[in-house]
Amino acid sequence: VAQFRNEKTGCVAGEKRIIEKDADAAAGAGEGIYWKLESWVKRMDAELNSAVGAVGELFAIRTELFEDVETDTILDDFMISLRIAQKGYRIAYTPNAYAEETASLNVGEELKRKIRIAAGGIQSLFRLKSLLNPFKYGWFSWQYFSHKVLRWTLSPVSCFLILPVNFIVVWQQSAWQNLQFYTVAFYLQILFYLLAAIGWYLENSKLHFKLLFVPYYFLFINYASIRGILRYIKGKQSAAWEKAKRAA
Template identity: 30%
Template structure:
């Protein structure tokens, strides 16, 4: 006897969704996971690949020119220091040798309650016009810089670290950019002496990437970031740096808020030693990342969308999205695993992620064996930085602050 074929009609819930969706993996929950996965992936790819390529192409066709003339306004060179007796003497000798009229400059060493011989060494240069500004209590680098800037008399404020040794032409080169009335902030370039360690090699790869990008950004429109070890700002444009973040981030923002631009002077060089220790590099990256999240919170309500739209575009694309890569990577991995059976593409994606992390581990192992490869070392450094931004983001959510500035290089 022929039996009739039974047909089960999918039922609908109160919202009209068929229960078949849950059986086929097409429900709204799965779709939300897919959307989140592709948004995170697209943001990372855009920040790391598409934006750099776009800005490099644009800089070649829409390059802007800034006026540069050998002007000689009064300048105040501010050197931030905390327990820098090992390098402060050499730094002051280097500063006094800069190619700039001595009667048009002042050198201020802002000491953040140093407990070693830093202050005594600085006082030994008093007869050469070096001024010691000692602050008690360890206020931190941002507050120390604000204090020194308020005490400075120059038309141009120039900032440096004690460890950075400048090229002889660095000061004059940066000051020349202020001949253009549109320029409010000028950044020099930090060069590093590298050894064959894993971190040093990885950092060298990262620096090459950053240098290409900064050249293109400055040529296309305006820089949006400065180097803490070597940058300058008009005193009339300078605004106090928010605590728990950095002047090299705040000064370009404050300039953009007032309608000024930031330029990048590659020939003005500050040389430093790169770090060779993984813990030291991670500690430094962690501190930078924590300050970055605080700067993000400070800058978002102040972004000059109408006055400086290109600054906002570059800051969002290069910095803000880039900082989010660290917290995004573990989420991408978790989402990828959750979507593994959704489509073949997710299996290929997971294989790609496994290869990516496998190469990172290989690079770390080769570094430990004393045989680092530059490409893999760069991958290790990239992931170390991402880990720092992930860790610092969690600390930021807990309300942690940069309690005290301690030189790390």
């Protein structure tokens, strides 16, 4: 409530925290790390200018700024908060106000959730395109572009293109010049994918090394993003919210 003393604050976002357990597999370990990073980014965004959106678990808005979203909206919490930003208000961030929940029950449940979020993200890009006008929204346009637009478009595609492109560069380097940097980068990528494969293999085993789940989860969420993009393009993503099964 204290954040609303600033008349330019139209929305206050709380923090989402994942209850982590020692026995967590990829879904739990990856989601926990993801939300720690996401929370840090939100804090930095808010300190610079404004947070970019709010999660549905915990946020507050000025009553007079509420605006109904379209009935086919996939990510209503994101759209509601960003529509407030469209009106020129900032989104504050209060990490001391937080909501906790357990991670998705398994990777299958997490996949359904991530696909839906990615499809909703693409939908929101079309409906919030005015936020990309830096002459009107200043720093917020850059924050929105770098934090959301790139994540939902360039990031998932480049994630799976960078390895074959790097391979071509290394293969052709003798015809160009000594490109040792690209050779090292190529082998580091191979190592990263190998660690991800090990994380995938250990997903259903009793051996849970959380650090191995990080590269696996990174590739997993980018794969889910591509699935989400395709689902939105095909018009197959329902706006109805389907609750993911959570770990006990």
